[in-house]
Each structure stands twice: as structure tokens, then as C-alpha cells.
Amino acid sequence: MSIEARFKLDKGDFRLDVDLTIPASGITSLLGPSGCGKTTLLRAIAGLEQCQNGYLKVAGRVWQDSDQFVPPHQRPVGYVFQESSLFAHIDVRGNIEYGYKRLAKAERKISLDKAIELSGVGHLLQRKPETLSGGERQRVAIARALAVSPGILLMDEPLAALDPARKQEILPYLESMHDELDIPVIYVSHSTDEVARLADHLVLLEEGRIIASGATGEMLTRLDLPLAKGEDAEALIKAVVAGHDDEYALTYLDFSGGRFTVSQKPLEIGKPVRLRVVARDVSLTLEHQADTSILNIFPVIIDEITPVGSSQLTVRLLANDVPLLSRVTRKSAALLGLEKGKQVFAQAKSVALLA
Amino acid sequence: MFNESDLTALAITLKLAGVTTLILLLLGTPLAWWLARSHWRFKFLLEAIVALPLVLPPTVLGFYLLVTLGPQGPVGGLMESLGGRPLAFTFTGLVIGSVIYSMPFVVQPLQNAFEAIGHRPLEVAATLRASALDRFFSVAVPLARPGFLTAAVLGFAHTLGEFGVVLMIGGNIPGETQVVSIAIYDHVEGMEYTHAHWLSAGLLLLSFLMLLTVYGLNRRFRIVQA
Numbered sequence: 001m002s003i004e005a006r007f008k009l010d011k012g013d014f015r016l017d018v019d020l021t022i023p024a025s026g027i028t029s030l031l032g033p034s035g036c037g038k039t040t041l042l043r044a045i046a047g048l049e050q051c052q053n054g055y056l057k058v059a060g061r062v063w064q065d066s067d068q069f070v071p072p073h074q075r076p077v078g079y080v081f082q083e084s085s086l087f088a089h090i091d092v093r094g095n096i097e098y099g100y101k102r103l104a105k106a107e108r109k110i111s112l113d114k115a116i117e118l119s120g121v122g123h124l125l126q127r128k129p130e131t132l133s134g135g136e137r138q139r140v141a142i143a144r145a146l147a148v149s150p151g152i153l154l155m156d157e158p159l160a161a162l163d164p165a166r167k168q169e170i171l172p173y174l175e176s177m178h179d180e181l182d183i184p185v186i187y188v189s190h191s192t193d194e195v196a197r198l199a200d201h202l203v204l205l206e207e208g209r210i211i212a213s214g215a216t217g218e219m220l221t222r223l224d225l226p227l228a229k230g231e232d233a234e235a236l237i238k239a240v241v242a243g244h245d246d247e248y249a250l251t252y253l254d255f256s257g258g259r260f261t262v263s264q265k266p267l268e269i270g271k272p273v274r275l276r277v278v279a280r281d282v283s284l285t286l287e288h289q290a291d292t293s294i295l296n297i298f299p300v301i302i303d304e305i306t307p308v309g310s311s312q313l314t315v316r317l318l319a320n321d322v323p324l325l326s327r328v329t330r331k332s333a334a335l336l337g338l339e340k341g342k343q344v345f346a347q348a349k350s351v352a353l354l355a
Numbered sequence: 356m357f358n359e360s361d362l363t364a365l366a367i368t369l370k371l372a373g374v375t376t377l378i379l380l381l382l383g384t385p386l387a388w389w390l391a392r393s394h395w396r397f398k399f400l401l402e403a404i405v406a407l408p409l410v411l412p413p414t415v416l417g418f419y420l421l422v423t424l425g426p427q428g429p430v431g432g433l434m435e436s437l438g439g440r441p442l443a444f445t446f447t448g449l450v451i452g453s454v455i456y457s458m459p460f461v462v463q464p465l466q467n468a469f470e471a472i473g474h475r476p477l478e479v480a481a482t483l484r485a486s487a488l489d490r491f492f493s494v495a496v497p498l499a500r501p502g503f504l505t506a507a508v509l510g511f512a513h514t515l516g517e518f519g520v521v522l523m524i525g526g527n528i529p530g531e532t533q534v535v536s537i538a539i540y541d542h543v544e545g546m547e548y549t550h551a552h553w554l555s556a557g558l559l560l561l562s563f564l565m566l567l568t569v570y571g572l573n574r575r576f577r578i579v580q581a
Contacts (some may be wrong), residue, residue: 048478072481073489079482085475089497098493099483148483 001025003152003184006055007044009208016040016051016208024059024152026200027178027185029216031192037208038188039082042154045186046079047072058152059184076107078150078183080158084137086129092140093125099148109149110181118177119143135166139173146177153185159194167194174198192227196220196236196276197354221316221323223306228314228325233279235324236354241267253353257319258298260351274354279314279325281349286336288345296348300324302340305333313338317346324348356553360529364538365557371446371534372514375453379461379510380503382454387465388491406463408456417523420452424524444526449534452520461510468502469495501573508569512562 001024009016016037022028030038043049045056047063047070056064063070078099086095100112116122119139129137138158145153158174159167171194178185178198189195195202195216202219204212204227212225217236220227227233239253239260249264253273260275267273288297300317308314313333317324324346328338338344357365390402408416424442425431431441442448472495480490496503518536525532527541535554542551 046482048481072478073484073486075482077482079479081475081479083475085479087476087479087494087498089494089500098480098485102484102489144483 001059003045003059003186004055004057005041005045007041007051008053009040009044009049009051014040014208016044018205018208018210020203020210020213022186022201022203022213024184025182027187027198028201028203029187029189029195029199030203030205031189031195031199032205034190036205038190038205039156040208041205042156042186042188045152046077046154047075048079076148076151078145078148078153080138080141080145080153080155082157082160084129084134084141086132086137086140086144088129091125092121092127092129092132095129095140096121096125096144096147099144103148107149110146112147115143115146118146118180119173133166134162135169138162138166138170142170142173142177146181150183153183155185155187157188157190160190171197192220192230192232192234196234197274217323221325223304223314223316228279228316229306229308231280233314233325233327235277235279237275237277237322237324239273239275241269241271241273243269255319255322257300257322257324260348261295262351262353265353276352276354277324277348278350278352279327281351282317282324282326283347283349284315284317284326284328284332284336284338285345285347289347292347294347294349296351298324298346298348300344300346302338302342302344304340305338317344319346357557358550360533361535361538361550361554363530364533364535365554367446367530367532368515368534368536371449371453372511374450375457375514376461376507376510378450378454379457380507383458383461383465383506383510387462388469388495390462390466391469406459409459413456413517413519414523416456417452417520420448420455420520420524424448424451443524444528444532446525446531449521449525449532452524453514453517456517456520457510457513460513461506464502464505464509465499468499468505471502472498504572505569508565512565515558515562 002021003024004021006019007016014037018041030041032038040049044051044054050069053066054064062068063075087098096112096115100108119142121136121139121143124132124136124140132140142158159170162170175198187198199216202214202216203210204219204225212219212222217238219225221235222228237255239255242252242254242259244251244264250261251264251267253260253262253275298319300319302315303318303323304316306314311330313328313330315326315328315338317326326346390398421443422428423430426435426441431443434441442451476494476498477490480494485493516536521534522537527533527537535558539551539554542554
């Protein structure tokens with residue numbers, strides 16, 4: 001099942017011209033700088049933006065082609081706007097029930113209770129929207145969108161209007177939603193952090209055009225894309241909790257290229273997790289260093305090297321086919337004789353456990 | 356206090372204001388909605404026409420209505436040829452005149468209220484399965500409630516105070532088209548100041564109470580929305 005979208009839109013100073021096929025499963029993130037057209041694309045998928053000669057097919061059903069345009073209220077989408085946009089004239093419960101009440105009984109696959117529980121808003125039901133904090137409002141908006149049992153969930157930077165603490169408050173709900181409900185999500189973002197944490201699939205937009213699309217781990221480490229050249233270039237690694245070391249309070253996380261050792265986390269053995277390894281924190285050695293405090297060392301093969309600025313390089317590494325990035329100076333690379341195909345060792349100074 | 360013809364005039368006035376307000380809300384709501392939403396480039400033309408009664412001397416409006424609705428006028432003539440009677444000097448004629456005269460007082464607050472809502476809540480409602488009509492009644496109307504209150508009270512109060520249009524088109528027929536404002540004028544003409552006082556004070560009090568309601572309630576709305 002997939003989502004096929006072709007849209008062309010000319011708004012004077014802004015043009016959107018996309019031809020996109022993405023999987024209708026997991027979380028797909030539309031990433032790009034502001035003004036690149038990601039919100040317009042999302043709105044076109046919801047039917048809020050009318051593009052002539054557009055084509056849209058979602059999971060086998062045509063929503064738009066030259067003959068038809070399914071109006072927004074007949075599309076099985078849930079939409080979370082950037083500002084929560086709760087209805088000011090009704091309380092939280094009324095907001096969440098608004099769409100639910102308009103569904104036929106057979107369409108109600110997600111119960112109100114489930115939507116409320118997944119968003120953690122049970123204690124807010126009697127409140128009026130204006131009395132809620134920003135984070136609470138956004139959670140109510142998410143519950144409201146889930147309560148229409150959407151076939152696809154569209155989220156337009158749901159965290160952008162929130163401060164970092166509020167973001168941390170919402171992310172776990174998004175993750176549990178991802179884990180518990182099998183709803184494809186299209187998630188607009190300009191934050192690589194959010195994307196690394198949530199997205200399975202990544203679509204990069206620039207000036208109304210798609211410059212690349214693919215699996216998140218792959219996209220983050222592609223040297224021909226701007227992501228790998230940025231200051232925060234990073235690799236995403238999917239690993240599984242392999243065990244705990246109670247004596248030293250450590251947790252072992254296995255991936256096909258080796259084993260990460262991190263500070264102990266209360267995670268069940270076998271649970272899948274995401275790790276973020278920032279390119280700046282990865283150094284390279286020719287020999288397996290024994291006398292080092294760094295625990296996370298992997299044999300890798302240099303896959304590709306690209307210059308960043310005048311003094312630095314980004315090196316793409318493969319640890320048994322799992323891509324990693326390392327940022328080194330041009331001088332070190334010359335001293336070590338780094339080149340494509342060479343076998344070296346990657347030392348990761350720090351690793352962030354995302355979920 | 357009030358004599359019998361005063362009470363009749365008062366009843367006619369309240370009935371006129373009530374009927375006018377009701378018709379204006381029914382006609383003015385879709386018109387205001389359209390004015391608030393439309394991107395038609397000549398929309399300003401219609402806006403200017405709606406606002407015209409704000410600046411036009413009521414006698415001018417009344418005069419044209421009289422000419423149109425009277426037996427020799429196009430509408431009045433048509434009515435007569437169909438076996439009816441001309442609308443000039445009837446209660447129906449008064450209602451038509453009042454609807455036109457009070458139009459901006461109802462349409463403008465409604466238009467402002469609808470514009471203030473913006474597109475977003477309606478888009479949200481659309482993504483929550485609400486059809487266009489459903490969105491209008493379940494989102495736009497409740498969110499524009501302060502606007503409806505203002506529109507209703509201003510339309511009502513403005514019709515209460517009408518004089519020129521009513522005099523031109525309704526004449527001054529006691530029991531049919533004589534409203535309070537004209538009755539007051541008659542009393543003053545006849546040097547019956549006590550009667551004029553009672554009626555004037557009654558109208559003053561009524562108008563003030565209504566405006567008090569609008570401002571009081573809308574202030575509460577604002578606090579709630581802040």
C-alpha cells in the first residue's frame with residue numbers, strides 16, 4: 001500500500017511541483033526549511049489546498065484526479081495543525097467528540113476512550129481550551145484527530161509552537177501512538193531531531209520540489225544531501241535491547257554492525273530502540289584501540305568521503321551495511337590515509353538513545 | 356401616562372422592530388457570510404450598497420421607496436395589477452423600508468464576526484468530517500455569537516428610532532403605520548408635552564437597556580475568549 005501524489009501549484013512567488021510515492025505505513029516525515037512547500041503539500045493531501053491537475057491516490061483509493069476531487073470532509077484523514085486550533089466555543093470533551101460524532105458507527109475503529117488515553121488528556125475533559133497550556137492543547141488536538149479513526153494522520157509541525165520542555169512532554173505520546181495504532185502518519189517538520197526520533201521514511205523538500213526520498217537512516221547519511229553536511233549531521237541506528245550489566249549499570253544494545261554500550265535504562269530485553277550517533281562524536285582509528293575509555297568501537301569500511309568547508313570532511317562508514325557518519329579534519333584524513341574501501345575502526349564518544 | 360393610541364403605536368413599533376430584526380437576521384446572515392468569505396473583485400460594490408443607509412438621509416430613502424412601492428411605482432403597480440394593494444402606507448411597506456434602512460446595522464457586525472473567525476476553525480471542522488453546512492452551523496455561528504447579539508440588538512434598536520423613512524412610506528395612520536417616534540412628533544405638534552415625555556422616556560429607557568445588554572454580554576464574551 002502506498003500514497004501516490006502529484007501536485008503542481010503556482011501561487012505567484014511560490015511554486016509547488018511534486019511527484020511522490022511514499023509507503024502508506026509508518027511515519028513519513030516531510031522535512032525542509034520554512035517556505036519549502038511542505039505544509040502546502042500536506043494541505044493538498046487533506047484537500048484543503050486545491051491544485052488543478054493534481055493526482056492523489058491513498059491506499060488504493062483515488063482522492064483526486066482530473067475527474068474528481070473528494071472534498072476534505074469525505075477524506076478519512078486526521079489533521080493536526082501547527083497551532084492546535086481547538087474550537088474555542090466548546091470544552092475539551094466537545095472538541096474531541098466533534099469528529100467522532102460525525103462518523104458512522106462502523107467507522108469508529110478507535111474509541112473515544114482510546115483516543116483520550118493515548119493522548120493523556122483524560123483529566124482535562126471538562127476544561128475550556130483557553131485554560132490549557134500549549135502542550136495540553138496540542139495533545140487535545142491529537143486526541144481529536146485520532147478520534148475520527150483516520151486512515152492516515154497528517155501532522156503539520158505539531159511541536160513547532162512549543163518550547164523544548166513541552167516537546168518532551170508530547171513526544172512520548174506520539175511514539176506510543178506509533179507503536180499502538182497502525183495508522184500511517186505524514187509528519188511535517190523542519191527539525192532533524194524530531195525526524196530522527198520519529199520518522200521511518202523521509203522526504204526532503206526544497207523550494208517546492210522534492211530533492212530526495214527514502215528510509216530515514218539512509219537519507220540522514222547520504223553525502224549528496226544537505227543533511228550529512230550540516231553541523232548536526234548524524235546517523236540513525238535501529239538496535240535491540242540485548243541485556244543489562246547491573247554491576248556497572250549499563251545496557252547493551254545490539255545492531256547488525258556490533259554492540260552499543262550505554263548507561264543503564266529500564267528497558268525490556270528485545271525491545272527495539274533508535275540510537276542517534278552524531279558525526280562530530282565519531283572518531284576514526286586504523287587499529288582497534290585497546291587503551292581507550294571509549295566503549296563503543298566498531299570495525300567499519302569507508303564508503304564515501306565528502307568535503308565540508310575548507311578543513312573538514314564527512315566520512316560515510318558502513319558497519320556491516322549500517323551507515324554511520326564521522327566528521328574528521330582533512331589533515332587527519334591525510335595522516336591516516338583514509339580512502340574509500342579502507343577498513344578502519346569507528347569510536348563513538350557518545351550515543352543518544354531516542355526511544 | 357399612555358393613552359390608547361400611544362399604546363397602539365408602541366405595539367406597532369415593537370412589532371415592526373421585531374419583524375424587521377427577524378427578517379434581517381435571516382437575510383443578513385447569508386449575505387454577511389458571503390461578504391466575509393468571497394474573493395469576488397467587485398465585492399466592494401455590494402458592501403457600499405449595504406452601507407448606503409448609514410449616510411443617506413432617511414427621507415431620501417423613504418422617497419424612493421414611496422415612488423417604487425406606491426400605486427404608480429413599478430412594484431406598487433404590479434401589486435395592484437395582481438389584485439393586491441400598493442405597499443405604500445401599509446405595515447408591510449414599513450417592514451420593507453425598515454429592512455433596507457437597518458440593513459448595515461445587522462450585516463456589518465455579522466460580517467466582522469465572521470471575518471474574525473478566520474479560515475482555520477472551518478478547515479479544522481472539514482478535517483473532522485463536517486460538511487459545509489454543518490461547519491457553518493456548528494462552528495461559524497457559535498463562534499460569531501457576540502456578532503449575532505450585536506447585530507440583533509442594533510437592528511432592533513435602530514428600527515425603533517426610525518422616523519424619516521417611516522413617515523415617507525408609512526404615512527401616519529394611527530393603528531396601522533403610526534409608530535412611537537411619529538406619535539411623539541404628533542404630541543409635540545399638538546403641545547401635548549406630557550404624552551411626548553412618557554413616550555420619549557419609554558423609548559430612551561428601552562434603547563439604553565438594550566445597548567447595556569449588548570455591551571455587558573459582549574464584554575463577558577471577550578473575557579471568556581481572551
